[in-house]
Amino acid sequence: MTSSGRWGHVRAHAAALGSVGIASIVGAAAAFAFQILTARLLGTADFGLLAAFFSIVNVAAIGSSALQNSVAVQTAADGEASEHSGWRIPVDALLVGLLGGGVVVAAAPALSTALGASVGVVIAAAVSIPLSFLFAAYVGRIQGAGRATAAVGWSTASLILRVLLAVPALLLGAGVGGAAGAVVAATGVAALGAAFAARRAPSPRRSIFSADGATIMVITIALAWLTSADVFFLRMLAAPDLAGEYASVAVLVKASFILPSTLSLYLLPRFARNRESVDLTRVGVYASIGVSAAAGLVLLLAFWLAGGLVIDIVFSDAYAGAKALLVPIAAAYVPWIILQGLLIQLISDASRPAAAALLVAVGIQAVVFVGLLPDVTAALTAFSALGWVLCGVLVAAMMIKLRRPSSDRSVR
Numbered sequence: 001m002t003s004s005g006r007w008g009h010v011r012a013h014a015a016a017l018g019s020v021g022i023a024s025i026v027g028a029a030a031a032f033a034f035q036i037l038t039a040r041l042l043g044t045a046d047f048g049l050l051a052a053f054f055s056i057v058n059v060a061a062i063g064s065s066a067l068q069n070s071v072a073v074q075t076a077a078d079g080e081a082s083e084h085s086g087w088r089i090p091v092d093a094l095l096v097g098l099l100g101g102g103v104v105v106a107a108a109p110a111l112s113t114a115l116g117a118s119v120g121v122v123i124a125a126a127v128s129i130p131l132s133f134l135f136a137a138y139v140g141r142i143q144g145a146g147r148a149t150a151a152v153g154w155s156t157a158s159l160i161l162r163v164l165l166a167v168p169a170l171l172l173g174a175g176v177g178g179a180a181g182a183v184v185a186a187t188g189v190a191a192l193g194a195a196f197a198a199r200r201a202p203s204p205r206r207s208i209f210s211a212d213g214a215t216i217m218v219i220t221i222a223l224a225w226l227t228s229a230d231v232f233f234l235r236m237l238a239a240p241d242l243a244g245e246y247a248s249v250a251v252l253v254k255a256s257f258i259l260p261s262t263l264s265l266y267l268l269p270r271f272a273r274n275r276e277s278v279d280l281t282r283v284g285v286y287a288s289i290g291v292s293a294a295a296g297l298v299l300l301l302a303f304w305l306a307g308g309l310v311i312d313i314v315f316s317d318a319y320a321g322a323k324a325l326l327v328p329i330a331a332a333y334v335p336w337i338i339l340q341g342l343l344i345q346l347i348s349d350a351s352r353p354a355a356a357a358l359l360v361a362v363g364i365q366a367v368v369f370v371g372l373l374p375d376v377t378a379a380l381t382a383f384s385a386l387g388w389v390l391c392g393v394l395v396a397a398m399m400i401k402l403r404r405p406s407s408d409r410s411v412r
Helices: 003-042 044-081 091-106 108-115 119-144 148-171 175-200 211-226 229-237 240-273 278-314 317-349 352-372 376-403
Strands: none
Touching: 003 044, 003 148, 003 175, 003 240, 044 091, 044 119, 044 175, 044 211, 044 240, 091 108, 091 119, 108 119, 119 148, 119 175, 148 175, 211 317, 211 352, 229 240, 229 352, 229 376, 240 278, 240 317, 278 317, 278 376, 317 376, 352 376
């Protein structure tokens, strides 16, 4: 390729990635606005309760994100062999969603007691699960076809709808139930819109119920749970106000996930189509680590220099206790932000060792939080150490695989 052709290739990718980035930023801003507005309108204790609701909803979001990744990878790998999906309902996604919702409904009494929430809030979370799985399947088809901007656009639309529906409900005094209802309604509307947009997108020839599909779901679910469960454990094992303050800081810290998420939306289908390319894989791993690490370190520096001011501007005086948590939480999350970047390659490769390592980490995290909370400092120290160990293990596994002769590497 000539230098002019190479430069044109770079510009094309930069323009496409830029449009995805802009849409992702708008979506992140909408999600951030939802969290800030609900935090201000509900207060610390009720915001902690809403965070507990989201800890259930996020399980669905985790699973649906895994399904989206699996559908995107399989659609991209099939390429031109895939047929247009039309109005075809993704039956496998619907079945998984209904199963997950049924489990939450069955556990509603126990969950409401453990979280200090009403049964109605738990039921609302259960209703959102099949809707989120359908939405993810449609968006996965769009993403796998290479239409990353459209895929992130529908995700952004659902987040904006949450804000538009939640604010009036909260101003009318609907409380946590109003915010939960807004999430369910926004997910349903977005699913209908994504279904319309996915009509001309390819449909994967294989079901998600395959070895690779199951591995991708395990990787995504495990890592997303590892970066979401802290709020869940805080709600159960710490004072309500402390849980609310922690949740407010977690919202700020997790805003940095936008960079690895944006990279994933754009790069994942391309990695899936080029699994045999060792050079592309190596560059992708290094780029993901570099961008994600830079995002985490910039966030840590910003909170160290101006964290107190951020809390004063974004939240009310009721969240003054959150200032002491900013730097410790940001520092603990640096390795987890890097792991979010590594997720792109782990998913495109359907890595069995990564799935096993992450499942082990889920168990270790539960033991750590149950054993150390409500001592937040000790829990965060152990959480950070677990993240760094996982980074080392997964990067080492990737490098070992890349050093093997190409004839020894399985290409799925």
